[in-house]
Amino acid sequence: xxxxxxxxxxxxxxxxxxxxxxxxxxxxxxxxxxxxxxxxxxxxxxxxxxxxxxxxxxxxxxxxxxxxxxxxxxxxxxxxxxxxxxxxxxxxxxxxxxxxxxxxxxxxxxxxxxxxxxxxxxxxxxxxxxxxxxxxxxxxxxxxxxxxxxxxxxxxxxxxxxxxxxxxxxxxxxxxxxxxxxxxxxxxxxxxxxxxxxxxxxxxxxxxxxxxxxxxxxxxxxxxxxxxxxxxxxxxxxxxxxxxxxxxxxxxxxxxxxxxxxxxxxxxxxxxxxxxxxxxxxxxxxxxxxxxxxxxxxxxxxxxxxxxxxxxxxxxxxxxxxxxxxxxxxxxxxxxxxxxxxxxxxxxxxxxxxxxxxxxxxxxxxxxxxxxxxxxxxxxxxxxxxxxxxxx
Amino acid sequence: xxxxxxxxxxxxxxxxxxxxxxxxxxxxxxxxxxxxxxxxxxxxxxxxxxxxxxxxxxxxxxxxxxxxxxxxxxxxxxxxxxxxxxxxxxxxxxxxxxxxxxxxxxxxxxxxxxxxxxxxxxxxxxxxxxxxxxxxxxxxxxxxxxxxxxxxxxxxxxxxxxxxxxxxxxxxxxxxxxxxxxxxxxxxxxxxxxxxxxxxxxxxxxxxxxxxxxxxxxxxxxxxxxxxxxxxxxxxxxxxxxxxxxxxxxxxxxxxxxx
Numbered sequence: 001x002x003x004x005x006x007x008x009x010x011x012x013x014x015x016x017x018x019x020x021x022x023x024x025x026x027x028x029x030x031x032x033x034x035x036x037x038x039x040x041x042x043x044x045x046x047x048x049x050x051x052x053x054x055x056x057x058x059x060x061x062x063x064x065x066x067x068x069x070x071x072x073x074x075x076x077x078x079x080x081x082x083x084x085x086x087x088x089x090x091x092x093x094x095x096x097x098x099x100x101x102x103x104x105x106x107x108x109x110x111x112x113x114x115x116x117x118x119x120x121x122x123x124x125x126x127x128x129x130x131x132x133x134x135x136x137x138x139x140x141x142x143x144x145x146x147x148x149x150x151x152x153x154x155x156x157x158x159x160x161x162x163x164x165x166x167x168x169x170x171x172x173x174x175x176x177x178x179x180x181x182x183x184x185x186x187x188x189x190x191x192x193x194x195x196x197x198x199x200x201x202x203x204x205x206x207x208x209x210x211x212x213x214x215x216x217x218x219x220x221x222x223x224x225x226x227x228x229x230x231x232x233x234x235x236x237x238x239x240x241x242x243x244x245x246x247x248x249x250x251x252x253x254x255x256x257x258x259x260x261x262x263x264x265x266x267x268x269x270x271x272x273x274x275x276x277x278x279x280x281x282x283x284x285x286x287x288x289x290x291x292x293x294x295x296x297x298x299x300x301x302x303x304x305x306x307x308x309x310x311x312x313x314x315x316x317x318x319x320x321x322x323x324x325x326x327x328x329x330x331x332x333x334x335x336x337x338x339x340x341x342x343x344x345x346x347x348x349x350x351x352x353x354x355x356x357x358x359x360x361x362x363x364x365x366x367x368x369x370x371x372x373x374x375x376x377x378x379x380x381x382x383x384x385x386x387x388x389x390x391x392x
Numbered sequence: 393x394x395x396x397x398x399x400x401x402x403x404x405x406x407x408x409x410x411x412x413x414x415x416x417x418x419x420x421x422x423x424x425x426x427x428x429x430x431x432x433x434x435x436x437x438x439x440x441x442x443x444x445x446x447x448x449x450x451x452x453x454x455x456x457x458x459x460x461x462x463x464x465x466x467x468x469x470x471x472x473x474x475x476x477x478x479x480x481x482x483x484x485x486x487x488x489x490x491x492x493x494x495x496x497x498x499x500x501x502x503x504x505x506x507x508x509x510x511x512x513x514x515x516x517x518x519x520x521x522x523x524x525x526x527x528x529x530x531x532x533x534x535x536x537x538x539x540x541x542x543x544x545x546x547x548x549x550x551x552x553x554x555x556x557x558x559x560x561x562x563x564x565x566x567x568x569x570x571x572x573x574x575x576x577x578x579x580x581x582x583x584x585x586x587x588x589x590x591x592x593x594x595x596x597x598x599x600x601x602x603x604x605x606x607x608x609x610x611x612x613x614x615x616x617x618x619x620x621x622x623x624x625x626x627x628x629x630x631x632x633x634x635x636x637x638x639x640x641x642x643x644x645x646x647x648x649x650x651x
Contacts, residue, residue: 042569275582280564
């Protein structure tokens with residue numbers, strides 16, 4: 001039974017049959033969007049371009065814990081029955097490497113050739129609530145200050161965001177503690193909740209923007225019944241109760257500021273590999289380094305911006321050496337920035353509770369455990385802080 | 393800077409397989425540009441024509457394993473303005489440094505009909521143990537893009553972009569899923585210096601550590617995780633004791649697991 005398109009407005013709830021999800025993808029493709037979404041590759045669910053709904057990891061889920069991730073078969077054909085994987089959306093708006101400009105020698109002059117902003121416009125399908133919050137955080141970083149990042153701005157302005165409310169809590173999730181999920185609150189064009197009940201498989205849809213409503217209105221939708229709305233809402237609130245991890249964020253800034261010399265930093269330094277994985281999988285970490293290259297003739301040069309991490313020595317290198325030479329100092333800097341100084345700098349926490357840094361740490365370091373240890377360690381055993389480190 | 397005449401480049405070989413110096417010939421697209429930028433004055437793999445020293449840039453491949461080589465490297469140092477060592481042999485002693493953990497006389501007595509003809513040192517050592525080195529380029533073999541980068545940096549008087557961070561950064565930048573986390577494959581990536589482009593994990597294998605220890609490697613913590621994944625002490629000894637066996641962090645870690 002096919003339904004005719006149904007005109008929907010912002011905040012209207014409507015039902016899209018799962019078999020019709022591909023129409024949403026094809027619609028966006030026709031509108032010139034490159035549709036990026038979850039797909040299965042290399043033993044994980046990653047984000048890549050989708051040609052159709054066939055590319056979605058139907059019937060797969062993941063089991064996650066500190067330092068471990070495994071795909072498992074589900075007993076049903078759910079399309080979004082898993083938590084977040086190793087990739088985050090940041091790689092599409094804040095790419096790992098981007099050229100800032102080219103330069104060439106023209107006699108005694110040097111000519112600079114600026115980069116043109118990228119043309120591709122993307123639609124992200126399957127953005128989780130934590131990830132919407134991460135995008136909002138990166139927006140503040142790249143667009144909210146006195147200097148706007150033009151590459152980010154151009155990619156971001158063209159984004160179409162399709163959120164998926166979480167009906168599964170991953171093994172390292174703690175968005176409920178960070179107030180960032182599992183339900184998408186804002187920042188999306190369209191939000192979906194995947195429902196499987198009594199042999200039916202459908203999406204509860206909701207438009208968050210006018211253009212989201214416009215895209216939805218071209219799909220075969222049915223008005224949602226109040227029972228269907230209730231089922232979808234219950235599934236998401238159940239997820240909130242199934243969070244595998246918690247973090248107590250009460251007074252968290254002060255917790256860090258009075259514990260610069262806590263012995264737990266030595267303990268975590270023994271385990272930390274300073275490999276930078278946590279920062280690279282983090283959907284909010286944004287730090288970069290700049291590399292200049294020239295060709296052998298010395299006639300052409302390029303400047304590239306590349307992802308960097310506060311876990312490298314070069315990151316804090318100034319005349320005379322690296323400021324944070326010990327892994328203790330580097331881990332402390334990362335966690336203190338993420339959970340405390342980020343608030344001073346950008347007005348929110350830098351953590352959205354997605355759990356990636358726990359799962360993808362080869363040494364299985366769990367920041368929720370580290371925070372608990374700082375709390376349980378009692379009063380500060382070191383000297384009171386003399387100032388806050390604010391370099392991101 | 394006066395570029396006339398072009399800087400003189402020399403390539404020298406010690407105990408090694410030649411793979412690293414062949415990376416220079418393997419530069420293909422950049423080869424003509426390299427030949428255009430420098431005067432290849434001494435490179436027997438490329439040409440029999442040898443121009444006498446001194447040289448502006450010497451690329452040294454191989455480790456020091458004989459009394460003769462221990463003298464020869466000093467002559468090369470004296471004839472070179474800038475000396476860059478290339479590859480795991482020259483920077484860490486190479487696979488032949490496995491002898492450093494045993495008695496080399498036992499090997500020569502087994503391998504050679506007339507061991508008394510063999511004049512060799514007890515240890516295979518990196519060039520930097522003998523003379524001052526201006527830059528060490530890691531890898532077994534070295535990465536040709538990094539080699540061009542080092543030559544380029546030398547020509548332009550800049551610092552080469554050869555980061556000392558982990559291989560993990562390269563995996564993440566290319567989007568490779570972590571083999572250790574997603575497959576339980578023991579990997580040396582978290583303690584190994586980047587530069588290869590994270591080739592092995594992109595083929596679902598763990599890193600073998602061919603670029604040697606990264607900056608501040610926490611080998612003990614990684615060994616703990618390998619053990620958690622089922623590795624035995626013998627596995628750890630073998631993993632850390634390969635082409636960079638004698639690089640100090642790897643040497644100490646392999647010794648820690650030796651019975």
